[in-house]
Amino acid sequence: MVQFHRGIVLVSQGFNVVSGAAVITMMILTCADVVLRLLRNPIPGTYEIVGFLGTVIISFSLASTSLEKGHIAVEILVERLPKRLQIAIETVVSLIGAVLFGLIAWQCAAYAADMRHSGEVSLTLAMPIHPFIYGIALGSGLLSMVLLTECLRSAIRTVKS
Amino acid sequence: MTPVTVGLLGFAVLVALMFARIPVGFVMAIVGFLGFGLLTSWSASLNLIARDFFSVFSSYGLTVIPLFIFMGQIAHHTGISGRLFNAANKIMGHLPGGLAIATIGACAGFSAICGSTSATAATMAAVALPEMKKYRYDPSLATGVVAAGGSLGILIPPSTIFIVYGIMTEQSVGKLFMAGVLPGICLTVLFILSIVVWVRLRPGLCVRAPKATLRERIASLSGVIETFILFVLVMGGLFIGFFTPTEAAGVGAFGTLAIALIGRNLSWKSFITSLNETTRISCMILVIVAGATVFGHFLAVTTIPAGIGSWVSGLRLPPYLIIGIIIIIYLLLGCLMDSLAMIMLTIPVFYPVVTALGYDPIWFGVVIVLVAEMGVITPPIGINVYVVAGVARDVPLQVIFRGVLRMMIALFLTALLLIAFPQIALFLPGLMK
Amino acid sequence: APEASAETTQLTYSIFFPASHGQAKAGEDWAREIEKRTNGRVKINVLAGGTLTPADQCFDGVVKGISDIGMSVFAYTRGRFPLMEALDLPLGYPNGRTATRVANEFFKKFNPKELEGVKVLYIHAHGPGLLHTKAPVATLEQLKGMKIRSTGLSAKIVTALGAVPVAMPQGQTYESLQKGVVEGTFAPIETLKGWKQAEVVKSTTDSSGIGYTTAMFVVMNLQKWKTLPADVQKIMEEASGQWIDVHGKAWDDLDEEGRKYTLSLGNKFVSLSEAENGRWKKAVRPIIDDYIKEVSAKGLPAQQALKDLEGLIVQYGKQYK
Ligand code: NA
Ligand code: NA
Numbered sequence: 001m002v003q004f005h006r007g008i009v010l011v012s013q014g015f016n017v018v019s020g021a022a023v024i025t026m027m028i029l030t031c032a033d034v035v036l037r038l039l040r041n042p043i044p045g046t047y048e049i050v051g052f053l054g055t056v057i058i059s060f061s062l063a064s065t066s067l068e069k070g071h072i073a074v075e076i077l078v079e080r081l082p083k084r085l086q087i088a089i090e091t092v093v094s095l096i097g098a099v100l101f102g103l104i105a106w107q108c109a110a111y112a113a114d115m116r117h118s119g120e121v122s123l124t125l126a127m128p129i130h131p132f133i134y135g136i137a138l139g140s141g142l143l144s145m146v147l148l149t150e151c152l153r154s155a156i157r158t159v160k161s
Numbered sequence: 162m163t164p165v166t167v168g169l170l171g172f173a174v175l176v177a178l179m180f181a182r183i184p185v186g187f188v189m190a191i192v193g194f195l196g197f198g199l200l201t202s203w204s205a206s207l208n209l210i211a212r213d214f215f216s217v218f219s220s221y222g223l224t225v226i227p228l229f230i231f232m233g234q235i236a237h238h239t240g241i242s243g244r245l246f247n248a249a250n251k252i253m254g255h256l257p258g259g260l261a262i263a264t265i266g267a268c269a270g271f272s273a274i275c276g277s278t279s280a281t282a283a284t285m286a287a288v289a290l291p292e293m294k295k296y297r298y299d300p301s302l303a304t305g306v307v308a309a310g311g312s313l314g315i316l317i318p319p320s321t322i323f324i325v326y327g328i329m330t331e332q333s334v335g336k337l338f339m340a341g342v343l344p345g346i347c348l349t350v351l352f353i354l355s356i357v358v359w360v361r362l363r364p365g366l367c368v369r370a371p372k373a374t375l376r377e378r379i380a381s382l383s384g385v386i387e388t389f390i391l392f393v394l395v396m397g398g399l400f401i402g403f404f405t406p407t408e409a410a411g412v413g414a415f416g417t418l419a420i421a422l423i424g425r426n427l428s429w430k431s432f433i434t435s436l437n438e439t440t441r442i443s444c445m446i447l448v449i450v451a452g453a454t455v456f457g458h459f460l461a462v463t464t465i466p467a468g469i470g471s472w473v474s475g476l477r478l479p480p481y482l483i484i485g486i487i488i489i490i491y492l493l494l495g496c497l498m499d500s501l502a503m504i505m506l507t508i509p510v511f512y513p514v515v516t517a518l519g520y521d522p523i524w525f526g527v528v529i530v531l532v533a534e535m536g537v538i539t540p541p542i543g544i545n546v547y548v549v550a551g552v553a554r555d556v557p558l559q560v561i562f563r564g565v566l567r568m569m570i571a572l573f574l575t576a577l578l579l580i581a582f583p584q585i586a587l588f589l590p591g592l593m594k
Numbered sequence: 595a596p597e598a599s600a601e602t603t604q605l606t607y608s609i610f611f612p613a614s615h616g617q618a619k620a621g622e623d624w625a626r627e628i629e630k631r632t633n634g635r636v637k638i639n640v641l642a643g644g645t646l647t648p649a650d651q652c653f654d655g656v657v658k659g660i661s662d663i664g665m666s667v668f669a670y671t672r673g674r675f676p677l678m679e680a681l682d683l684p685l686g687y688p689n690g691r692t693a694t695r696v697a698n699e700f701f702k703k704f705n706p707k708e709l710e711g712v713k714v715l716y717i718h719a720h721g722p723g724l725l726h727t728k729a730p731v732a733t734l735e736q737l738k739g740m741k742i743r744s745t746g747l748s749a750k751i752v753t754a755l756g757a758v759p760v761a762m763p764q765g766q767t768y769e770s771l772q773k774g775v776v777e778g779t780f781a782p783i784e785t786l787k788g789w790k791q792a793e794v795v796k797s798t799t800d801s802s803g804i805g806y807t808t809a810m811f812v813v814m815n816l817q818k819w820k821t822l823p824a825d826v827q828k829i830m831e832e833a834s835g836q837w838i839d840v841h842g843k844a845w846d847d848l849d850e851e852g853r854k855y856t857l858s859l860g861n862k863f864v865s866l867s868e869a870e871n872g873r874w875k876k877a878v879r880p881i882i883d884d885y886i887k888e889v890s891a892k893g894l895p896a897q898q899a900l901k902d903l904e905g906l907i908v909q910y911g912k913q914y915k
Contacts, residue, residue: 016437016440019444020433020440023227023228023231023439023440026224027228027414027415027418028415029411030228030408030410030412031412034403034411034412037741038403040739040741041758042741045761046761047221047745047762048761051220051221051224052219054219054221054224054227055219057440057444058444058447059218061440061443061444062444062448064441065444065445065448070441070442070445071186072184072185072186072449072547072550072558073179073183073184074180074541075182075558076180077181077182078181079557089181089182090182092181093181093183096191097187100187100191100194103207104210104211104214107207107211108211108215110211111212111215114654118654118671118674119673119676120671120672120674121672121673122672123749124749124761126672132215132219136215136218140214201659201660202659204659205658205659208655208659209658209660212655212658216648216650216651221763319769321765328614328789328790329612329643330614331787331790332790333790334769334793335768399773400773401773402774402775403775405766405775406766406769407762407766458645461641461645462606462641462646505612505643508613509612509613509614
């Protein structure tokens with residue numbers, strides 16, 4: 001269990017590096033396009049690549065954001081409850097989140113397969129779109145795993161306390 | 162169950178689940194998914210969540226968020242914003258709430274390049290919050306000021322909401338932009354006044370710096386140079402037409418990075434920290450936007466927004482009362498919905514009512530933007546508050562909401578002024594041909 | 595709201611145009627007409643402005659049942675409708691009624707496989723996409739190197755004419771023209787009013803000789819369609835047939851309003867000389883040839899499609915003057 005959790009953390013951090021790299025790429029691409037456009041020679045497809053980089057930034061940081069408790073929640077009620085109840089709630093909440101992102105991962109994978117089958121490509125570069133949707137599936141799947149391990153960990157704590 | 166019943170039930174479940182400490186974006190996605198499934202079919206609802214998450218994550222317009230946050234993080238971690246606030250502190254820190262006032266000024270300035278409230282709030286939160294914390298400002302004051310100040314992003318042009326409104330109602334976007342200028346200035350002044358009053362009433366909220374000598378003040382000005390260069394780069398480039406407001410985020414981030422590198426202020430560690438903070442905060446915001454989108458689609462099929470609209474249009478009341486009711490409806494809807502979705506759904510019903518009453522369409526556009534500004538800071542779904550909470554991780558949401566509600570008074574006053582004196586909005590556009 | 599009775603069918607209709615747009619209104623009128631002709635047995639909840647499905651997900655949304663009916667643009671999902679793409683080529687459409695009628699006849703004749711998954715109610719298409727610029731353009735030389743807002747197919751036209759294509763959302767075009775990030779845009783003339791861009795351009799070049807169109811579908815979820823009683827289906831098909839010209843005329847009316855609006859702001863029209871028109875046509879011809887080559891390679895009758903389209907444009911161009 002502990003080792004599994006450690007593995008998940010490592011993978012999440014690795015994913016987050018990809019996300020950060022996408023931020024830098026987006027920044028450089030935008031600036032390069034602006035400068036080259038002044039020379040009347042812009043980079044074709046910047047507009048759509050920037051959008052796709054956006055999906056990479058968000059989907060690859062889903063898991064690490066959750067590990068850092070970065071997804072904002074309303075604390076006001078639960079923090080007043082007894083510790084034991086808090087952990088129990090935590091268990092259920094993590095499970096709900098895990099199910100939600102499990103669904104999203106599953107549906108995005110199906111959507112990506114659909115997209116691939118339909119032959120739809122990006123407007124300017126005629127680039128395939130489905131890899132980016134698979135990216136969301138991957139990121140959501142990892143987040144689901146993170147939440148599932150958290151659910152198990154707090155379930156164990158509930159039982160122990 | 163009728164769609165309306167399902168919709169009302171959805172609201173109740175939404176609020177209940179939120180208080181169970183489920184992340185806000187998750188809750189909206191869950192309730193939206195369940196509600197949409199009940200009203201259409203489960204297979205449609207399953208398909209809906211995948212498509213909504215993809216369209217939000219890949220939205221070109223939302224890419225300003227990571228880039229502006231990155232710009233703010235670099236400015237903070239390399240000391241650029243620290244030196245700026247040091248100067249602000251030297252110059253106006255002895256005034257009550259001086260730094261909070263400076264922050265509102267900075268929000269107004271930033272709004273002139275950025276058309277989105279969440280991007281304005283995210284950038285200013287990264288820049289101003291750590292500094293106000295350093296100068297021991299009360300968290301409620303500091304975060305409330307940034308979350309509310311960020312809402313100026315859509316009133317001072319450019320503004321995404323004005324563009325959407327202009328297109329939906331076939332009004333001139335140029336005139337709408339002009340119409341936002343004076344109310345924007347008015348609201349900025351009122352924000353500042355509310356800080357002054359708030360701090361007067363509760364002097365313990367911030368520590369006043371000793372009055373600096375003229376020499377100290379002049380010396381501190383050197384800390385403003387970097388920010389000034391950035392401002393000229395971004396504003397100048399926008400003004401001359403080198404790039405669009407969306408691209409300004411990328412140029413601004415790159416410029417900040419370059420200034421930090423040239424000044425040898427950027428360590429590898431602070432670079433990595435900035436990037437990690439950027440991905441975390443952007444991810445948090447975009448997940449909330451995606452959840453709000455799913456929830457908004459559920460609301461669209463409940464027919465509630467259209468139903469409210471036709472109810473209002475059937476009322477036989479004096480015009481000012483109808484305007485009042487419309488504003489109250491927007492406030493209520495704004496508590497629960499993303500502003501843009503709210504406007505898309507309701508303008509088609511309210512707009513004909515308002516113009517039939519003889520109100521000026523441009524004026525109503527400004528009123529809509531004001532209520533949208535309130536919407537982004539009212540609980541439980543106040544995106545700007547979540548953005549600020551994502552940066553100020555040690556401040557609980559309710560503390561931010563408390564601070565924000567005090568700043569809301571300025572928004573209400575601006576709305577009242579606008580109703581009493583429509584000329585505030587209409588004077589400048591009237592000068593245009 | 596009154597409880598829907600058992601035999602009432604509730605349908606949702608997602609339209610990507612904002613509710614105020616003439617085409618959204620035409621779609622809304624169609625929905626009301628169906629309600630009227632079926633004596634309220636069908637109720638249609640129209641959601642305009644992409645509030646249910648955004649423009650590029652509208653078709654997929656109908657297939658998956660997110661909305662029952664949808665109106666959007668074929669070209670927003672490149673590669674999904676290889677044969678219908680032929681309609682959007684710069685073939686010199688004279689007006690919206692011609693483009694709309696041609697699009698429907700074309701669909702009827704080819705009944706492309708790419709639309710098999712839905713019930714196609716009807717298709718419509720806008721009047722010629724023209725060049726609108728800040729500085730007047732009467733020759734290819736004047737256009738050379740100009741930064742022109744365009745996406746997908748219009749970007750190819752811009753490149754073929756020697757200008758520089760710059761992609762951005764329609765909503766950002768206003769500001770970009772104002773500030774000079776782009777120096778012009780390719781769009782039907784109604785855009786000048788609908789998106790307020792007449793405020794920030796000075797001149798429209800009548801490039802209708804290479805006027806392209808954008809074909810738009812009104813489609814329904816196939817399973818849902820099959821659940822409708824035969825007489826309701828018949829009513830919907832009849833109304834749809836009648837609405838083809840309603841949309842075509844709406845496009846022409848919108849173009850006329852756009853023309854008046856831009857003139858009222860003091861903007862000018864530039865017409866191309868005979869010789870120049872020929873040069874523009876020649877410049878965009880490779881786009882059409884590329885299309886034929888590319889789509890023929892997929893085993894689709896692209897050559898025949900183009901031949902028929904050219905014939906249809908001449909035929910209906912005479913009818914709808
Ligand atoms: Na702004
Ligand atoms: Na709100």
